[in-house]
Amino acid sequence: xxxxxxxxxxxxxxxxxxxxxxxxxxxxxxxxxxxxxxxxxxxxxxxxxxxxxxxxxxxxxxxxxxxxxxxxxxxxxxxxxxxxxxxxxxxxxxxxxxxxxxxxxxxxxxxxxxxxxxxxxxxxxxxxxxxxxxxxxxxxxxxxxxxxxxxxxxxxxxxxxxxxxxxxxxxxxxxxxxxxxxxxxxxxxxxxxxxxxxxxxxxxxxxxxxxxxxxxxxxxxxxxxxxxxxxxxxxxxxxxxxxxxxxxxxxxxxxxxxxxxxxxxxxxxxxxxxxxxxxxxxxxxxxxxxxxxxxxxxxxxxxxxxxxxxxxxxxxxxxxxxxxx
Numbered sequence: 001x002x003x004x005x006x007x008x009x010x011x012x013x014x015x016x017x018x019x020x021x022x023x024x025x026x027x028x029x030x031x032x033x034x035x036x037x038x039x040x041x042x043x044x045x046x047x048x049x050x051x052x053x054x055x056x057x058x059x060x061x062x063x064x065x066x067x068x069x070x071x072x073x074x075x076x077x078x079x080x081x082x083x084x085x086x087x088x089x090x091x092x093x094x095x096x097x098x099x100x101x102x103x104x105x106x107x108x109x110x111x112x113x114x115x116x117x118x119x120x121x122x123x124x125x126x127x128x129x130x131x132x133x134x135x136x137x138x139x140x141x142x143x144x145x146x147x148x149x150x151x152x153x154x155x156x157x158x159x160x161x162x163x164x165x166x167x168x169x170x171x172x173x174x175x176x177x178x179x180x181x182x183x184x185x186x187x188x189x190x191x192x193x194x195x196x197x198x199x200x201x202x203x204x205x206x207x208x209x210x211x212x213x214x215x216x217x218x219x220x221x222x223x224x225x226x227x228x229x230x231x232x233x234x235x236x237x238x239x240x241x242x243x244x245x246x247x248x249x250x251x252x253x254x255x256x257x258x259x260x261x262x263x264x265x266x267x268x269x270x271x272x273x274x275x276x277x278x279x280x281x282x283x284x285x286x287x288x289x290x291x292x293x294x295x296x297x298x299x300x301x302x303x304x305x306x307x308x309x310x311x312x313x314x315x316x317x318x319x320x321x322x323x324x325x
Contacts, residue, residue: 020052020062020106022037024105024106025037025040025052025054027105028060028100028105028106028110029054031100031105032097032098032100032112033097034054034055034057034058034097034112035055037054037055038055039054039055039056040052040053040054041053043059048064048065048240049061049062049063049064049065049240050062050064053115056115057114057115058097058112058113058114058115059094059112059113059114059115060110060111060112060113061076061110061111061113062106062108062109062110063076063108063109063110064108072160072161072162073159073160073161073162074099074101074109074159075157075159075240075241076099076101076109076110076111076159076240077099077158077159077160078157078158078159078160078239078240078242079096079111079158079238079239079240079242080096080099080111081158081159081242082158082216082239082242083095083096083113083239084096085150085216086147086150086236089146089147089149089150090146091143091146091147091236092116092143092233092234092235092236093116093235093236093237093239094113094114094115094116094235094237095113095114096111096112096113097112097113097114098111098112099111099112100112116227116234116235116237117227117229117234117235118227118228118229118233118234118235119227119228119229120223120224120225120226120227120228121136121140121223121224121226121227121228121233121261122222122223122224122260122261124228125223125260125261125262125264128231129231130263132231133261133263133264133267134263134267135231135232136228136231136232136233137257137261137263137264137265137267137268137271138267138268138270138271138274139232139233139271140223140226140233140264140268140271141267141268141269141270141271141272141273141274142271142272142274142275143233143236144218144221144250144268144271144272145271145272145273145274145275145276146275147215147216147218147236147250148215148216148217148247148250148276149215149275149276150215150216151213151214151215151216152214152215152216152244153214154166154214154244155167155168155170155171155211155214155243155244155245156171156243156244156245157242157243158242158243158244163175167208167209167211168208168211168214168245168246169205169208169209169211171243171245172201172208172245172289172292173201173205173208175292175296176197176198176201176292176295179292179295179296179299180194180197180198180295182299183295183298183299186299188298188299188307196318196322197291197295197318200288200291200318200321200322201288201291201292203321203325204284204288204321204324207281207284207285207288208246208288211245211246214244214245215244215245215246215247216242216243216244217242217243217244217245217246217247217249217250218236218238218239218242218250219239219241219242219243219249219250220238220241220253221236221250221253222253222256222257222260223257223260223261223264224260225237225238246285246289247276248278248279248282248285248286248289249285249289251278251282251285251286252285252286252289252290252293254268254269254286284321284324287317287320287321287324288317288321290313290314290316290317291314291317291318291321294310294311294313294314294317295314297310297313297314298310298311298314
């Protein structure tokens with residue numbers, strides 16, 4: 001690729017462009033001991049953060065979110081903390097070489113990591129045999145269960161003090177309140193609907209109070225963020241939104257597993273249950289977490305069509321909680 005191309009758009013992020021010239025990249029590589037950049041490629045996937053693969057050995061992720069560019073602590077520090085915990089637990093993942101927030105080499109925060117071999121499962125699922133698919137999905141479930149055994153002392157985000165709480169209920173209620181206020185301010189939802197959401201959250205708050213151990217949560221555990229080679233998982237990626245809290249939170253996107261890799265959900269759950277039991281009230285937890293996160297996703301949608309889909313999922317979760325009493 002040519003780094004001097006005038007602009008490189010970020011997929012899914014409106015009105016964003018990213019530029020990096022050869023001189024800046026060379027200075028960055030020298031500063032962090034990566035050697036002379038001989039080969040450079042853009043990673044094929046990733047919605048928020050432009051990502052370079054350098055010399056087929058290193059990955060550089062740049063902060064692509066304007067809204068978080070001025071946060072007191074970079075979310076990359078949370079990702080670094082998650083990868084360190086994975087390494088200690090023997091779970092395959094990249095190793096972080098550096099988190100650079102100085103903005104002297106480039107105007108964005110960035111993180112440098114080792115490159116993990118393999119391709120995203122979502123891109124290779126169709127190339128695998130049925131036996132390989134079964135084995136890989138079971139392995140994905142086992143890895144998720146192992147991740148959920150990793151403890152933390154606080155609840156919420158893994159970086160700084162922002163969104164770090166003393167209880168899981170405190171975190172979820174603060175998360176909900178922030179987006180409920182935004183939805184009202186932007187007139188995306190009316191007060192009557194917000195009141196229904198608040199009642200459902202309050203009615204089922206006992207689910208949150210029952211969480212007394214904070215465990216590592218990926219937040220976005222699906223097959224785009226899992227790499228495989230020859231039918232075996234080589235790494236788990238993209239922990240920038242990682243949390244500590246209720247492990248069931250990671251299971252709220254189970255539908256996406258099946259949509260992107262048909263036949264994977266049952267096998268993933270089978271692998272998970274080999275190492276960790278599922279809570280008896282899992283269905284209620286999933287409805288609650290889907291309701292809260294789809295409030296966020298509706299407001300953060302890329303366009304009206306996506307917002308309508310997210311709103312539909314929010315309403316489905318809300319109505320399920322209301323039927324449950």
